[in-house]
Amino acid sequence: MGRPPCCDKVGIKKGPWTPEEDIILVSYVQEHGPGNWRAVPINTGLMRCSKSCRLRWTNYLRPGIRRGNFTPHEEGIIVHLQSLLGNRWAAIASYLPQRTDNDIKNYWNTHLKKKLKKHQAIGAIFAPPPPTTDDLAPPSIITAATTTTAASHVAGAGMLADPLICSKQDGYPPAAAESTAHVIAGGRHSPFTDGDASSSSYASSMDNISKLLNGFMKASPPPPPQQQNDAGKPSASAAEVSSSLLSSFGGRMPGVSLPAFGDTLQQQPALMGHAGYYDEPRRQQQPTTAAPLSPMDRWLFEESAEQVADLMDLSAAEGCCPVPMMF
DNA sequence: AACTCGGACAACCGCTCAGAT
DNA sequence: TATCTGAGCGGTTGTCCGAGT
Numbered sequence: 001m002g003r004p005p006c007c008d009k010v011g012i013k014k015g016p017w018t019p020e021e022d023i024i025l026v027s028y029v030q031e032h033g034p035g036n037w038r039a040v041p042i043n044t045g046l047m048r049c050s051k052s053c054r055l056r057w058t059n060y061l062r063p064g065i066r067r068g069n070f071t072p073h074e075e076g077i078i079v080h081l082q083s084l085l086g087n088r089w090a091a092i093a094s095y096l097p098q099r100t101d102n103d104i105k106n107y108w109n110t111h112l113k114k115k116l117k118k119h120q121a122i123g124a125i126f127a128p129p130p131p132t133t134d135d136l137a138p139p140s141i142i143t144a145a146t147t148t149t150a151a152s153h154v155a156g157a158g159m160l161a162d163p164l165i166c167s168k169q170d171g172y173p174p175a176a177a178e179s180t181a182h183v184i185a186g187g188r189h190s191p192f193t194d195g196d197a198s199s200s201s202y203a204s205s206m207d208n209i210s211k212l213l214n215g216f217m218k219a220s221p222p223p224p225p226q227q228q229n230d231a232g233k234p235s236a237s238a239a240e241v242s243s244s245l246l247s248s249f250g251g252r253m254p255g256v257s258l259p260a261f262g263d264t265l266q267q268q269p270a271l272m273g274h275a276g277y278y279d280e281p282r283r284q285q286q287p288t289t290a291a292p293l294s295p296m297d298r299w300l301f302e303e304s305a306e307q308v309a310d311l312m313d314l315s316a317a318e319g320c321c322p323v324p325m326m327f
Numbered sequence: 328a329a330c331t332c333g334g335a336c337a338a339c340c341g342c343t344c345a346g347a348t
Numbered sequence: 349t350a351t352c353t354g355a356g357c358g359g360t361t362g363t364c365c366g367a368g369t
Contacts, residue, residue: 016337016363038354054355055338090357105358106336 013047017056021046025053026061034062059102066098070107078104079112 017025028044034057037050046053059065070078074096081092089101089108096104 014339036354049339050354051340051356052338058356059337087358101357102337109359110335 011047012049012052014052017048017060021048022056022061025057029057029061055102059100062100064098065100065103067103070099070111074099075107075112078108079116082108082112 024044024046025040028040032039032043034054037054039050040046040053041048041050048056077095078092081095085091087105087108089105093099093101093104
């Protein structure tokens, strides 16, 4: 028998999300937490498929998302992990917690693939040979990178981010696993936190929403153009946004209690509950001190920086890419 | 100024997996 | 144990916008 559709297609709205819908979704998630997506359109009145709601939250509204240009360092990480893991964007995204898998996938398809193709065309070396999995990659990562079954790759993606699973199932040293998780959790020692690390990821995600709202609030003058996220300064405070939005709705939002929206954005822990890699209760158990990096981490975090530099300036080199490129 | 083309990115689709029953 | 269903993932498409002609 055929699989029933994930949701009733009749009356389901498609296409770009409106600021109103975003607010409804954000408010709902703030109140109930992410998850149980099937209930979201039912309880909010959103004429959206549950999958669409989840995707919108995960890829755009979720706090902690960094948008805008990828740094050369990030590019290198992506290239490296892509060569290691293939097109397992979720797994790759677990190493770049501020980026969504969709973002990384898009960036790969539009920028990096082209860049690497060009580089490959001139027969240059993209990166020095990665260390063998025997001496560097933890077992879970080896599994993720080398096993062809979908089950293992999904599990592997999770293991990358989950010290409990890593240590329990694979004998992956807890310290190493924790270090990975610490990075994922935005640990201070993370080499992925680049220049604007001082600005919270929360600010950037709030900027996303603020930007939307500013576009929505026709009564308000448009905000001056700004580099999204990088400045880490929202165009309006959450309270202002909330207040203005309420005004524009005449103080009412259908099916949504909005007054707490400003507070909502201050409650990042509640909103950070990202099913999957950002399991907040588990994240909160992470040590606050920097754990020693696993060999894999070290390779990715330290050595890749040099490799990235080599890659990005497309310096002339001989030979060809030593690692398989999945395109 | 109008049109075309291509890049960038948001969103959708279909498949698979995992948990619940 | 088998089946069902919700959630997640990766591939693909659609749309917008800026650059070039």
